[in-house]
Amino acid sequence: MSHYEAPIREPLVLGDKTYHDITEDIAKPIEGKANKNWYIAFYISLAAMLWGFGCIFYTIGTGIGVWGLSKNIGWAWDITNFVWWVGIGHAGTLISAVLLLFRQKWRMAINRSAEAMTIFAVFQAGLFPIIHMGRPWNGYWVLPIPNTYGSLWVNFNSPLLWDVFAISTYLSVSLVFWWTGLLPDFAMIRDRAVKPFQKKIYSLISFGWSGRAKDWQRFEEVSLVLAGLATPLVLSVHTIVSFDFATSVNPGWHSTIFPPYFVAGAIFSGFAMVQTLLGIMRKVTNLEAYITRLHIEYxxxxxxxxxGIVAVAYATEFFIAWYTGSPYEYYTYLSVGAATGPYWWAFYSLLLFNIAIPQLLWIKKIRRSFVWSFIISIAINIGMWFERFDIIAIVLSKGHLPSTWWxxxxxxxxxxxxxxxxGFFFVLFLLYARTFPVIAQAEVKTILKSSGEFYKIRRDEEGIPTKPEIKVKKAKGKSTKKDKE
Amino acid sequence: MASNKKYWKSYQELENDTVVQNVANNEFVQDIPTDEFLGNKETLESSSTTRRDFLKYIGFTTAAATVAACEGPVNKSIPYVVKPNDIIAGVADWYATSMADGYDFANILVKTREGRPIQIMPNKDAKGSTTARVQASVLSLYDEKLRLKEPSKAKKKITWADAHNEIGTALTQLKEANKEVVLLTGTMASPSTDKIISEFIAAYPNVKHVVYDAISEYGAVEAFNAMYGVRALPSYKLGDAKAIVSFGADFLGDWHGGFEVEYAEGRKPENGEMSYHVQFESNMSLTGANADKRVVVKPSDQVYALLNLYKALTGTNVPSKATPVDAEIKKVAQVLKKAGKDAVVVTGINDKNAQLITLAINKVLQSEIIDTVNTIHTRQGDDMAVQQLVSNMKSGNVGGLITLNVDPAFTLPNASEFTGALDKVSLKVAMSTEFNSTVEAMDYALPISHYLESWGDTQFRAGQYGLMQPTIQLLFNTAQAQDILLKWSGSDSNYYNYLKTYWSDSVITDTSWNKVLHDGFYHTGVTDAPEAKDIDVASVASALAGSVKGSKYELSLYTTAGLGDGKQANNPWLQEFPDPITRASWDNYLSISMADANELGFKNPVRDNGAIDGNYATLKVNGVTLENVPVMIQPGQAKGSIGLSLGYGRTVGLKEEMQVGVNAYPFYKDFNNFQFDVSIEKTSGWHQFACTQVQKTIAGRHDILKVTTLKEYLTVDPKDHHHGWNKPAYVSYDHNEVEANSIDLWDEHNREMGHHFKLSIDLNTCTGCGACVVACHAENNVPVVGKKEVRIGRDMHWLRIDRYYSSEVETREDAKEQGLSRAEMYRALETEAENPEVTFQPMMCQHCNHAPCETVCPVAATTHGRQGQNQMTYNRCVGTRYCANNCPYRVRRFNWFNYSNNDEFDYNMNSDYGKMVLNPDVVVRSRGVMEKCSFCIQSTQATILQAKKEGRAVRTNEFSTACSSACSTGALVFGDVNNKEDAVTPLVTDKRAYGVLDYLQTKPNVIYQVKVRNTNEA
Structure with a gap:
């Protein structure tokens, strides 16, 4: 009540939204009918997904030989895609967990979708380690399942095994975290639902949320605990993914800076993907009032x-490759050898998309432009794919023995x-956009007063806070009270 | 005598206690309630199981049982009813025998399992050595596609009896008409067969025996005959030579049958000296690749250079011309003079005069290296007689032609003339093991047994006899040519008895037939040396100089280590075998120098999938045109010369996959391997090569491949910090530079107990011949994947031989001297020199003690063995390929597809006959798993078990792998270093020993010995 907000702070919710408006806005895509654009996008994604599944079945039915790999290059697009998708996932966790701990309110408009993106991206990522196996039907052997074969056990020395644990932990924690956040919103939809089937489904997935103060209290606590659990995952998952390379003996992979560099790269690519997705979503689902220029800028x-961290890592890699003077290091993915070798185009694509183009964001106008952000985010997505492709393909193409260069x-x-x-990713995301509350409306409502333009005007005009709404949301006013910064 | 005795079991029973009675009465507590069920009509009627239901159940179970019975493959295994005495299932039998197919001759040992030959190894007691082709010939035995299975006449099946009758009648008629009948055979080097043929000729005096070698060494045979009066080839004791000068003689390849064993003996720097070997040649041959000094010179200049050498040595003037290499010739003359009787000059020019000149030079040198006593009898072809035969056929003077395992309709330079003239021959009989163009063109096709199914004898060198014995029952309805000839001659004897009698009468003097049969050889020794006649060098030289007509481009025809004369072109192992020099498989090609390629616009681009392409050329030689010849740029090819290998381009009868390459035989005019009057024209299109190695140089990574000179080897400390030629790797530890081997991240394996296997590879004596590659194929059931897959880098060879060319800039110091920037330096290091030095490096799983592959496998499918091997558990492998990525040697091979029982890979693992060659001790891998060299663990375990069974320790040097057994030169030595007596033990600590990439501290169990070149000029 004694709330004061600096007038220079930009509002996080635009337009003269009331609490009810928010409810309406969020529930609209779920309760209404999908528009034509949604169907077009959905069918294109579905077609791509089915085509991909066809290719996967073809691979499993015929052999990994249907890919372009060879005796000297045992991984290429498979692990590139794996790392790319895992990296994309990181932004979701960062936004929902780390920013929650840091009490960054602006995350509220985007965390739901970012987390959804995380989970869907991890689905995609998880596909690759399975299908890249020569015998995926035996894939469960990488799990430490007790068996009757005596000492037949997994190899805890193998980074691939660490991957198994890292990814599965990541997926489960993310999923629980996401679902927890969804509970009050599912309950909101449940309460509004008129169709019995819909009501049944939403009551099922809202886990009996009642909206009592106790519910809210537990909700807040669990969110904090899960955020605390998820935060180390932001660092650990990609660290472990980077171990796949860093613990190997290949020049270019065997690099001690990989863990921080991979984590930074993952967040970099994840935020780019969030930009891409939100850039589309805010237009398609009319959420311009919630996903604002400010969000984009942040x-x-x-x-x-x-x-910047990634760029420094690149520079370090390049410098070290040069500085060692080793004939083996001369051909790593960031080296003169790579720049002048057969993969020069991949080398320069990496620098262009990941280093050069993002520098445009130093310009405030571009940073705050939806269109530019969208374009740059696409560029970063491409660039980060190239980063992984370069690391894997260029390094493997120049092995230790020159006779194995391929x-x-x-x-x-x-x-x-x-x-x-x-396609699969977008199918999931589009289905999500039609069935899930895409913005954490319960949370957004908590910042409406301090950030909603309408309320600011009323405050300025009347000098008093509006009462009724505060009453409604009082129970969870906890976080708003301390919100002074 | 009925007894009234009553037995009781207790007092109670005796006293007739009621309790006991009750118990006895109630022994079966309940009656089966049959009455209740059947008697009560009501319940029966109300039961839901009606008669119809009952029938339904019966029907269903019957149907289900029937359907279930349909499933499940039936693998018939038929037990021995009467077990053969000498076959124990699971135990291999070895037979000593000989191979003689007209081009390849070898004393061999054949490993059989359950009556099937599955592997061939050199019979080292008989000084036998094997090549890739000899090793692979066991698979040709099972070639059910190409082999003749039934006698036929005009492509219709007939019985042997009918064939004998009809041919016998025809022969008699021709004898009566006194029409010439020619028996055309390859070189057989078989004394008993020679005798049978002479008896056949005695029975039919109109028969003439003509020996035809597809690849001719007629010039050398005739020259030796002219000078020494023996129609044979001289041998060369290269092991004792101090200086070897070769003019295009590929004596580590197929020249005179190969001298790699003798050559390697003279290449051991431990003795303090090594032979100095200079090779003048136009193509890059295996021999040239091993030479200390290789001088490129085009074919016509080779002839002049040879004459100039004679001039330089003797001072006599002979007609010749100046050549660009005359300075070298002068130097070489000095070297030869210095080496004197320890020097030898050889030439591969198939020209009597050129061969006479070399004989004259060796005589001038008083060379003791040339061995005129133990002459070689494996090339007896008579080119003149063959050409005479064709012209006689054309003029209709030949009434009958009987061929035996030769294919003139394909291999003759004028093959079309030959087939055309066949119309004028009335009796046309082809005796052949396999279907070929000649068989197709003849009336009668008589299937001849494979040498592994045959009896026979051999005499490869004077006084060195060998026996051939069957190692398997006849696979098809075949017969031996000797039996057929005996039959036609009217003899009742079969060849086996004939052979036995012949040997006990004429060959064996001091031992038994059984002993010789067991050993496979019998050496009598020869003492009488033929006298050298004087020849008129001046006239020979002028004839020689006159026969050469140099032209802008000159063609040099050669044979490859893989296909030789092309007889085994349907053998997938050989097709997939990468050429030692170009490392291309499934192809032959026109090799051309970089300078000429630039001039004519030929390129070998590397495609994005890693494969190499090449332009096509139209090649015109002496009026014969061949289109679409793929071109490969060959470092070390003399400018103005081109090379093309014979033996490829066969199509008749071959599987479609094997119909690769171009046929160069039409260019083989007058059986001369040098052809002048050549024109080359670039045509459109790209040829897709299947090369297993793309990068040609070592790119400055000299810790992989260490080479030194004899002088340095003898004088410089190998570990010297600056000049050492075998410096250990240094790493930084605690801010100090320490030897990599002195620190360790891991715990050392305990090797005190049991065996610890190591393999030593001597880069000096390894000639790169590739016999080990095929031996490994056979031993370990390595799949063949075909050209398309090899092209994109998916060959499955567990053992490969990397070939590296030197670059103009070899080291950092060179680059610094030339003032190159770093980028320029690496570009230069990557680029091969125009006439490079060549080094071969056999590469297989290094069985690292600290293996990078072992730590990364998530399912622990690859682990370390107690005996030092890095082991691969196929059953456990899920196929992540991480191990392959983390293997710095890239020796792991992944099963991209199912390579067995798959029509897409229709090689030997897709047919019942082809599968007979599989080694039952080694599993055939399924798709999706990784595989690699196992150090032949099946064979080391068998050795251990054998010793255990016999209650003894494993003997010294008893362990072997397929590659080490196949290696003729002893470059590969395998053994147990826990046995101090084993040959490998001192090699591990030899001053030449090093581990590849030792700075990684993988601590491999494969040890390489530094290559030493002799730059001392004798």
Missing amino acids: MNIVIILTG RFEPTFVDVGIFIGTI
């Missing part, structure tokens, strides 16, 4: 920061599976 600032060319199956996962 995310762009994170992108500049993490992009090249990689993808087949239609490689391409098909990648496109298929993009």
